[in-house]
Amino acid sequence: MEEKRTEKLSEEIKELVIERLEAMPSDKKISIGADGDFTKEELIERVKKEDNVGKKVIQIQLEYLRLMKEGVFYEKSFTDNQAQI
């Protein structure tokens, strides 16, 4: 039962991320370090497959939504607090 719920949540998250990726223009490319360069369509395919690139994309989009909810972009002191030593 718990497993099914997690699976459903994971599918819903994937759908949400794909929906967000659909907003990207098709004529641009994204460079993801040593993993290579991808078009929008290739990125969506990776998310569907949930390979390493797909998992990273999901992580980035979820992190963004979390920070957006916190209103982080409008906090002037945000960058000052980010200095990591």
Next chain:
Amino acid sequence: MKRALLITRPKYDDTTHYLFYWAGKVKETAEEKGVQVFNLDKKRASRKEVESILDKQKPSLVFFNGHGNSDLITGQDGEVIIKAGDNEYLLREKIVYAFSCKSARELGLKSVENGVRAYLGYDDDFIFFYDPQKASRPLSDEIAGLFLEPSNQIVVSFLKGHSSIDAHIKTKSLFLRNIQKILTSKPTERYLIPWLLWDMQHSVLVGDKTSRF
């Protein structure tokens, strides 16, 4: 230690092609400021050449461009040029900015443990967008510039005499400025925000915050 800058600029795929040109702008800035520059581009971005310059010329600032991983940085055609536990001791007493994925995670930490003054870089993948139609003129690619300009600001800040912490904060501020600009006046580019935010979050500084070039 010589007040000089070593830059590696490999060029063999789309990513390094863009980094090559954008780092070229930083090189020009350094030259305009009268800084001695050791520019290792394309095939010269090799382990042999890097080791030779680090050992013999002892530049006080090192700017790596290229692919990487948590414990290493590569040069032309993916050749490993610096690796933790292998030859990172050559970076001792220098300030390092590695525009390279993940290397701050392990190589950065080990380098500082072994005497690097400050190591600035990324603790995860650096991600950027670009317009393939502008690939023949990467400096005119405004989309790529939103990512590459803030990241290269680190070296520009050092050239202006700022400290490591100032360089680090300035870079993050520029990422944030670009995000805010998109939010307020470029609605069609909002898809870029999660990725800009990611790069901003994963830009890190290890070592002496007060160190200067």
